[in-house]
Amino acid sequence: MPEYLEKETLILGCGNILLADDGFGFAVVQRLNEMKQTNPELNSEKIAIIDAGTGASHFILSLIDEETKIKKVIIADIIDYGLNPGELTKLYPEDLPNIPKYHIDAHDMPLAGMLNDIHERFGVEIVVIGCQYKYLSAPDVCLELSDEVTAAVDKAAEMVLEELEK
Template sequence: MIPDSLKFKKLVIGCGNLIFADDGFGYEVISKLEKMELPKDVGLIDAGTGAPYYLMSIMDKDCPVEKIIIVDVIDFKLEPGTLQKMGIDKLKKIDKYNFDAHDMPLSNYLIKAEESGVEVIIIGCQAKRITMPDIEVGLTEEVKNSLDDAVNMVLEEIK
């Protein structure tokens, strides 16, 4: 049975952990989107560090998802706050997508989703500081300043 949170054609999935500084970027973008009126076929998920669990369910043949937009921090050694939209071809360059804290690589699920016909887009923001394992709630100024542009990138993808 498909969970209600996955009964949409387009899903925006915010990844990361808001208690580790800039790793809360995905959460903050989802929070802004939740305050907007979005098309009825768009679902929002604050997945935290549990994105692989949602993606496993998307593989179900009865799941209606046609497009996934992942919102997360990246580390491409860019200027902090720099946004980048990419497809799964760049996943291998993002360490956290190949090995995560639960040994469930997100990249495998995203590749399988795309192979099954689901369009996959990643909107990444270059982090300045991720404090794990030390707790620090709140984004750095550079990443915070990129939130509105990230929201606009998501809105372009869900038209």
């Protein structure tokens, strides 16, 4: 069993750093790792902070079952929810089916059903910290987030910390 399945909380940064704002999840994970110096709760043995990239989130989540110790999954990712670029929102399982298009990886594979299933079957709390993207560069490569999404990274990291306190 992978070590992260022995944790109580998974923090997953999803997306593709090569596609502009789709690198938001990675940026949040990177910021959380930097914050470990000043936020001891991030160093807890109960927490795994994972750059899930473009497809790993699907594989990680598919391994959750009644044997895992996971109680909460926090996902940082871009969304297309019609908000202003860089605007953040927290989404819960009941919100996910209402999202017209939920970018979880480079193949646009929606995970709403899987997240709802994990929540309902195993009682895992699910929170998505979604950031409205401004620009996705596909098929071109762009290694930079838009200014609006860059400005949202620190606030998203704070939102993760707030979720850890609950």
